[in-house]
Amino acid sequence: MATMTFSIDAGEIRGQFPFFQPHPEMRSVIYLDNAATTQKPYAVIEAVSNFWAYHNANVHRGGHGAGAKASELYEAARERVAKFLNAREPAEIVFTRGTTEAINLVASSWGEAFIQPGDEIIVTEMEHHANLLPWMRLAEKKNAKLVVWRITEDGRLNLDDLRTLLTERTRLVAVAHISNVLGTINPVAEICRLAHAAGALCLVDAAQSVAHMPVDVQAIDCDFLMFSGHKAYGPTGIGALYAKRALLETMPPYQMGGGMVQTVSWERVVLAPPPAKFEAGTPPIGEAIGLHAALDFIDSIGRDAIEAYEHELTQYALERLQEVPGLRLYGPVPDRAGIFAFTLEDIHPHDIATVLDTRDIAIRSGLHCAHPLGERLGGSTARASLAVYNDTAHIDALIEGLHQVRKVFGYAG
Numbered sequence: 001m002a003t004m005t006f007s008i009d010a011g012e013i014r015g016q017f018p019f020f021q022p023h024p025e026m027r028s029v030i031y032l033d034n035a036a037t038t039q040k041p042y043a044v045i046e047a048v049s050n051f052w053a054y055h056n057a058n059v060h061r062g063g064h065g066a067g068a069k070a071s072e073l074y075e076a077a078r079e080r081v082a083k084f085l086n087a088r089e090p091a092e093i094v095f096t097r098g099t100t101e102a103i104n105l106v107a108s109s110w111g112e113a114f115i116q117p118g119d120e121i122i123v124t125e126m127e128h129h130a131n132l133l134p135w136m137r138l139a140e141k142k143n144a145k146l147v148v149w150r151i152t153e154d155g156r157l158n159l160d161d162l163r164t165l166l167t168e169r170t171r172l173v174a175v176a177h178i179s180n181v182l183g184t185i186n187p188v189a190e191i192c193r194l195a196h197a198a199g200a201l202c203l204v205d206a207a208q209s210v211a212h213m214p215v216d217v218q219a220i221d222c223d224f225l226m227f228s229g230h231k232a233y234g235p236t237g238i239g240a241l242y243a244k245r246a247l248l249e250t251m252p253p254y255q256m257g258g259g260m261v262q263t264v265s266w267e268r269v270v271l272a273p274p275p276a277k278f279e280a281g282t283p284p285i286g287e288a289i290g291l292h293a294a295l296d297f298i299d300s301i302g303r304d305a306i307e308a309y310e311h312e313l314t315q316y317a318l319e320r321l322q323e324v325p326g327l328r329l330y331g332p333v334p335d336r337a338g339i340f341a342f343t344l345e346d347i348h349p350h351d352i353a354t355v356l357d358t359r360d361i362a363i364r365s366g367l368h369c370a371h372p373l374g375e376r377l378g379g380s381t382a383r384a385s386l387a388v389y390n391d392t393a394h395i396d397a398l399i400e401g402l403h404q405v406r407k408v409f410g411y412a413g
């Protein structure tokens, strides 16, 4: 194998994470479950903890300095997300609990208001349940049609197939930027272009992409895009929905409560403009501030650099995975993200994960919240997924571990 020289020093990056430091009560783990959630750098933990310790107050309410400071930090986080995604303005960013809530918000609000009986919503066969079940429910409720864009044998989406699925009744194409199982990187800008040409809107689930590559909502020209903080080195309980301002203006609120109205009388409710209209109740303030720090962390390395590094690491992993007899990898090769779903001989994926866990290697196994895709692939898979703090030594350990799994289950060599 050719020696690789990497642009990023993953060891130095691990130094920024408490999870990777020696701890008297914890075993050191090779963490390869980043598609489920990433570890958190000190900078994020400190930002959240500083907020709780020194700046805690509710936002957009108190007539006191602490409230003003909390509001300032919260709105600065929104500006940071807008800049990160290259949104036109912070008002296009709605904070949510994560990707799941953001998609549910769109399905409940936009879907309830604009989907009519007989309308069509296109989803792909590779969607996570988060980008599937809200549309299934909406279609059922509205007597609309859910149209499935099937994947190719090698786990891609064929744009010609989309061309044949789009009709004058198509209202929305909902697609993952990167598949959380196959690692497929979908051509979302082209998909949005085709959707728009057919008069439909385009929603991009960026849960698996924002921490791994540049994502520019204006370049993609999506109508909706969402991600979760916790998959991007940030806290759980926070995520963001990007939507074009004109859409947010026409969409009804998702939940009603404090903070999302201008005036209320018994006769009349005057809603606040977006994004406040969609943020009823006390928002996740500390979590938004943690997300701000997480995006700063990502950009301190650089998303181009992260993409290039993870691409090299992915190529290394693809090459090494081939060495394991009886391993079947799913998804496209070599052009893909660092998410590797695989089976090994006829060993149950849970057993693979369990044996690797005894060697302190963390991967995931199962259907990865994508049951229809699992059905297409023939069942559960084991899944290893990379982040910027992983390196070739982690992949070497995984390969060695997989050889060990084979031995434990009685496979020769």
Ligand code: PLP
Pocket (backbone or CB within 6 Å): 035, 036, 097, 098, 099, 100, 101, 128, 130, 131, 176, 178, 179, 180, 205, 207, 208, 228, 369
């Ligand atoms: N979409 C994709 C592609 C995902 O991988 C996930 C989580 O694994 C989600 C949506 C849901 O994210 P969350 O659970 O953070 O809302």
